[in-house]
Structure formats: structure tokens, C-alpha cells
């Protein structure tokens with residue numbers, strides 16, 4: 001079964017300087033792996049559109065959007081937070097990343113395809129309503145979820161955030177929105193040092209200590225996430241798909257393997273099949289060790305495509 005694959009060359013233009021881990025080659029490494037595996041030709045390819053200001057305003061403040069976009073016409077770069085540099089090329093890349101989620105949501109909710117994956121950067125899940133943070137400018141997955149609510153009246157959306165960092169931006173945006181359930185696993189204590197003492201009935205935070213391996217990780221998903229998801233019965237599922245909890249990725253101290261990413265994708269796909277007519281939109285968040293990132297995305301897509 002094919003899935004939509006949404007990306008855009010503009011996503012490669014944003015660069016935060018020599019040696020920064022959130023680099024354009026992340027997307028190239030993933031694409032190379034998909035090509036080498038033979039899967040690339042089986043995907044339904046789409047170019048990401050630019051998100052509109054109106055679509056961003058569902059989750060971001062107008063003044064902040066204006067500030068980010070203004071850099072397109074400035075001849076300089078600036079640090080919006082200590083890890084996050086904006087350049088004149090950033091606004092276009094950030095608009096394509098958020099726009100990919102709009103297109104993915106449209107394709108899936110119009111019934112044109114069951115699943116979509118967005119191979120985009122900059123990532124989004126740390127972006128707050130009026131603040132860039134942790135390599136993120138616009139909260140792509142939140143823009144997609146808000147679009148599904150506003151345009152299609154979806155009443156129950158689950159966001160599955162398995163990035164190694166807490167999805168603090170997404171939590172902030174939906175903490176008072178019971179139509180969105182956020183399930184976030186993350187190393188704790190660890191950047192951004194939030195999530196352990198927040199959450200509510202529809203924000204399911206599952207902090208994990210450094211050194212956690214796949215067995216303990218799976219146990220947590222089975223005992224915390226899956227019961228919550230079965231109770232919630234999502235009509236649409238998003239993945240904030242970060243692969244930086246991989247044991248080969250030295251960004252963190254969790255020890256997941258390729259197989260763990262396949263496992264969680266399969267478990268969530270079962271939920272999607274049961275309650276959401278299989279509707280899944282996945283978008284790239286973190287993942288900085290290129291070989292393990294590329295293999296893990298390949299496995300994630302293989303499961304979504306039901307190849308194994």
C-alpha cells in the first residue's frame with residue numbers, strides 16, 4: 001500500500017551553522033536510504049506547499065509569525081534561542097514544513113490516501129505559541145492538528161510524540177484542548193526539562209530515565225499509552241516522529257533500536273485501524289545520527305506501508 005511522501009527542496013536551505021546537528025543532510029540521508037531500499041519509487045510524491053499565516057495563527061501568535069517571516073527580507077541571522085538560529089532562508093523552510101502537514105492532513109481527511117509522511121525540517125514540537133525553541137520555529141504537527149479540527153471538525157486527534165525530548169510546545173498549545181490527546185515519551189531529566197510534573201487527562205507524559213532500553217520502553221507504551229488511546233478512540237493520528245532516542249544517537253541516553261521504532265509504529269497503526277480508518281500523518285522531528293535516523297525512518301515507513 002502506498003503512502004504520501006511530502007517534502008520540498010526549500011527545507012534544505014535552512015542552516016544553523018557548521019557543526020549544528022539539525023542539518024540539511026538529515027533529509028538527504030533519509031532519502032538515500034529510501035532510494036537504496038527500493039521504497040522511494042513506491043511512494044506517492046508531493047511537494048510541500050507554503051503554510052498560510054491564517055493556518056499558522058491557529059496555534060501561533062500573529063506578532064511571532066510576523067517576526068519569523070520578516071527575516072526573509074533581512075540580510076542577517078539571529079539567535080531566537082541559544083540553540084535556534086534564524087537566517088533569511090529559514091522562513092521559507094519553516095513555511096514548507098508546516099505546509100507539509102496541511103497538505104498531509106488534507107490528503108488523508110479527503111480520503112485520497114490513508115497515510116502520509118512529511119520529510120521536512122526545521123522540526124516543530126518545541127515551538128511555542130510566540131517563541132522559537134530547540135531547533136523549532138513553527139509547530140508543524142500542531143498546525144496539522146489544528147487544521148484537522150478547524151477545517152474538518154475532527155473531534156478526537158492523537159499526537160504520538162516518540163522523540164527523546166518532551167513535546168513541550170505541542171503540550172502548551174493543546175493543554176486546554178481536550179479534542180487533542182498528546183502522548184509523549186521523553187528522557188527525563190533532560191532538555192527541555194518539562195513534562196514530568198505537567199499533563200492532564202489528555203496530555204499523557206511518560207518520562208523515562210537515562211539508560212532506558214527497548215523492553216522498559218515497550219512496557220511503558222503498553223501500560224500507559226495504549227489504554228489511554230483505546231479509551232480516547234482517536235479519529236486521526238499524528239506521529240511527531242523523532243528518532244533521537246536511538247542507542248546510536250548520542251543526542252540522548254535512551255537505548256532504542258531500529259526494531260523498537262518498528263514496534264511502536266505497528267502498535268499505533270493497530271489503534272489507527274481500529275478507530276481512525278487507518279488515518280495517520282507522520283512528520284519528522286529529531287534524529288541526529290544519520291545512519292540510525294535513515295534506517296529508523298525506513299522501518300517506520302515500511303510498517304505504515306504494511307510491507308512487513
Ligand SMILES: [Zn+2]
Pocket residue numbers: 163164165242244285286287
Ligand atoms: Zn528531540
